[in-house]
Each structure stands twice: as C-alpha cells, then as structure tokens.
C-alpha cells in the first residue's frame with residue numbers, strides 16, 4: 103500500500119491495484135484468507151488474537167518455482183533456522199532433499215522429521231563439544247568453520263568411536279554482491295579462509311574423519327540474478343580446485359544459497375530463469391570435475407517467508423499532534439525483523455493491510471494515513487510507519503506480510519513479559 107502524508111484521508115472505490123508483494127494470498131468479501139480461512143476464523147481456532155499463520159500451498163509453490171527454474175541435478179536443502187516451526191519442517195521434509203541446521207535443537211528436529219542423516223548438515227561458528235559429539239554420533243555432516251574446530255572434531259570422533267562426516271566450509275576470497283547479509287569474502291567468523299584451506303586438504307587424508315566435501319555459503323537475501331550468477335561462477339571454479347586437491351573423491355558440494363524475497367515497496371521477486379540457465383551452463387562446463395558429486399543449494403527465507411503473515415488486533419486508536427496511531431496487541435517482541443531491528447540500516451515498512459477490510463470491487467473504502475505500533479514502551483516498536491490503510495478501529499486486524507521467515511524465533515519474546523505468539527500452518 104502506498105505511503106501518504108500524515109492525516110490525509112482518501113476515499114476510493116476498490117479495484118485498487120493489489121500490492122505486488124501481497125498477491126500470494128486469496129481474499130473473499132474483504133477478508134484476507136490464509137489457507138482458505140479468514141483471520142477471525144483462525145483466531146477462533148486458536149483462541150488467540152495475535153498469531154503467525156503460514157499457508158502450506160505457498161511453501162509448496164516456492165519449492166516448485168525452484169524446481170522448475172533450476173537444473174534437476176541441483177539438490178535443494180532447507181535452512182531450518184528460517185522457520186523451525188515443527189509443522190513447517192514436516193511439510194518441507196518430503197519436498198526438499200535435505201535440511202541445514204544451526205544448533206543441536208534444530209539438528210534433533212531435522213533428524214526426527216525422518217530426513218536421512220546424510221542429508222542433514224550442521225553449520226555455524228562456535229559449535230560446542232556437546233553439539234559436535236551429538237552430530238558425530240548421529241552421522242550428521244558437520245560444516246567445519248575453523249582449523250581448530252576440525253582438530254576438536256577428530257578428537258571427539260575418537261572419543262565417540264564414530265567417524266565424523268565433515269564438509270569444510272570455505273570462506274572464499276570473493277563475495278556475493280548486493281546481498282542483504284554478506285557472509286564470505288574478507289575477514290569472517292564463518293569457514294576456513296580460501297588461502298588456508300589447501301594446506302588443510304594436504305593433511306586431511308591422515309585425519310580420522312570422512313571428508314564429504316565443501317560448503318561455500320556467501321550471503322543471504324539477494325534479489326539480483328546477476329550477482330548470484332557471478333557468485334556461482336566463482337563458486338564452481340573454486341570448488342573444482344578444491345575437489346582436485348582432495349586426497350580422495352568427495353561426494354558433496356554445497357554451493358550456498360542467498361535467494362532473497364522482496365520485502366519492501368519497489369522490490370521485485372528474484373528472476374530464477376537466468377540463474378537456472380547459468381547453472382545449466384556451469385554444469386556442462388564442469389561436467390567432469392563434479393561427476394558423481396552431489397551439488398546442493400541451501401535456502402531458508404526463499405521457501406517460507408512469502409507464505410506467512412503476522413496478524414494482530416488494533417487495541418486503541420489515538421491522534422497525537424496530527425499523527426494517527428493504531429496501537430496493536432502485537433509488536434517487535436514477536437516480529438523483530440518487521441520493526442527494522444534485525445539487520446536493516448534504515449527502517450522500511452513491510453507490506454501491511456487491514457486483514458478484515460481488504461479493498462475489493464464491491465466496496466468503497468476510505469483510506470487513512472496511520473502509524474501502527476505495538477504495546478511495548480519503546481519508540482522502536484513500530485509495525486508500520488505512515489502507511490495508507492483502510493480506516494481501522496479497535497478490533498480490526500493489522501496484518502504484516504512476508505513474515506514466514508525469521509519471525510518468532512528471531513524475536514525477543516520475553517521482552518516486557520507479554521505473552522508468546524502462537525503459530526499455525528494451514
């Protein structure tokens with residue numbers, strides 16, 4: 103929805119253009135539907151007035167978008183951190199080829215989903231001995247983040263009486279340009295620097311472990327096909343050199359991920375067609391280098407973010423010196439990312455709507471410029487700043503789109519002691 107000057111009120115007969123980033127959900131008679139249900143219906147199901155609702159069909163469609171555009175040779179892993187809600191993990195289990203986890207808790211989720219352990223990888227700096235031992239015992243692949251972690255893995259493997267399955271995470275010299283978060287190139291806590299890794303490979307044949315391959319993850323939240331294509335070109339070239347330097351043939355190369363989703367006005371969905379075409383060309387060019395080796399792309403938000411909304415209710419409406427506030431019962435304690443405090447440099451509004459007053463062709467809608475805030479006593483608790491929305495009153499539903507990733511588990515839920523948020527997959 104467009105931004106308008108504070109206090110401005112406009113009347114419009116709907117048939118208003120649907121915000122491009124809000125087109126994935128159906129609506130009926132002015133009600134937004136998630137999985138076919140209105141927010142009031144979901145509220146009755148849950149007996150809650152604040153919740154995250156995820157639409158399973160939209161998750162499935164995102165997997166299909168990936169499968170249609172990318173070569174079948176490229177496997178798809180889901181990064182559980184994006185949304186570890188158990189029904190979401192279970193829904194994705196048969197749709198993807200593996201899971202990437204970032205903690206022991208996520209690893210146990212992944213294992214209990216029934217995913218084969220050889221298709222689960224565990225990445226992240228600072229893994230404790232307990233986490234490493236658990237992964238070694240299970241046979242989960244450890245993405246090794248440093249030379250000293252590798253030494254600990256060897257020792258713990260012997261103590262556990264199991265052969266550790268490892269992939270060396272490499273911090274390449276190149277970076278993934280135009281990423282929301284850069285995780286490679288330069289000094290990084292992630293992975294072993296490209297300049298060091300060849301020396302490690304020279305010794306690895308004598309180590310008590312099985313080297314499965316490599317993990318080259320450069321960044322996240324990227325909407326630029328050109329930047330991803332360039333990173334894939336560098337990644338294939340580096341991976342070919344790494345494979346050639348291995349004492350025996352590895353069986354896995356994780357090419358990273360980083361496919362973004364549009365959050366803000368003016369952003370466009372990532373065009374996967376050129377990314378797929380480029381990968382096809384790279385597969386041909388490096389056919390012999392990678393024959394028999396599994397190639398993986400690992401994605402989190404791309405698969406789940408567009409499938410989720412955060413819904414809360416307007417509790418109070420007030421005007422302060424010309425600004426109309428919708429004070430809601432949900433806020434940054436449930437949805438830190440939407441408040442702009444999870445990596446944004448300048449806060450921008452996620453797409454929002456009044457979920458029980460969706461403009462539709464048979465209605466005339468009066469719009470009003472409002473700022474929607476949460477119940478926390480901090481100026482950071484902003485749900486949407488100066489947005490034009492259908493005129494709302496207490497009891498109406500404020501909905502934040504693009505909320506299926508990095509929601510409840512990426513938010514400070516205990517802050518100020520408000521109730522934790524509920525989730526549902528429909």
Ligand SMILES: Cc1ncc(COP(=O)(O)O)c(C=O)c1O
Pocket residue numbers: 181184202225285319321322323359360361400401402403404507
């Ligand atoms: C190693 C690794 N894999 C996957 C992801 C998921 O990123 P995204 O949700 O942007 O796809 C991240 C994000 O930080 C990561 O660090």
